[in-house]
Amino acid sequence: MSLLTEDIAALFCEAFGSIYLAGTIERDGVPTYNTGGDITGYAGADSIAIKVQVDTASQAMRSDAGYAEGDVSLIILTYGISSLTADDEVSIGGTRYSLQTVDLDAANSHWICRGRRVG
Secondary structure, three states, X not given: XXXXXXXHHHHHHHHHHHHOEEEEEEEOOEXXXXXXXXXXXEEOOEEEEEEEXXXXXXXXXXXXXXXXXXXXXXXXXOOOOOOOOOOOEEXXXXXXXXXXXXXXXXXXXXEEEEEEEOO
């Protein structure tokens, strides 16, 4: 992120952070394998604190290939997050979502994601 977009992200976080929910991005890291080729765990797992809002899926999200009933829109403030991918998961108050799609808004202030409840 450039200095200007970092400033915008910080401004959005300061202005709206108090009305967003506390959550975490969960990253499993790189899989580790046993001699039989089975995954035994993950190295480099990470948990990053975020500010997130949950909303109903937009019409555009509902039109996406792969949309499933119950998918939600997750709006995640970008401040403090260098990247976000569909390999990440988001936890909010004991509910975990896998990210199906990830889009960054034009001002780089927030991510707009389609999430699917896990478990």
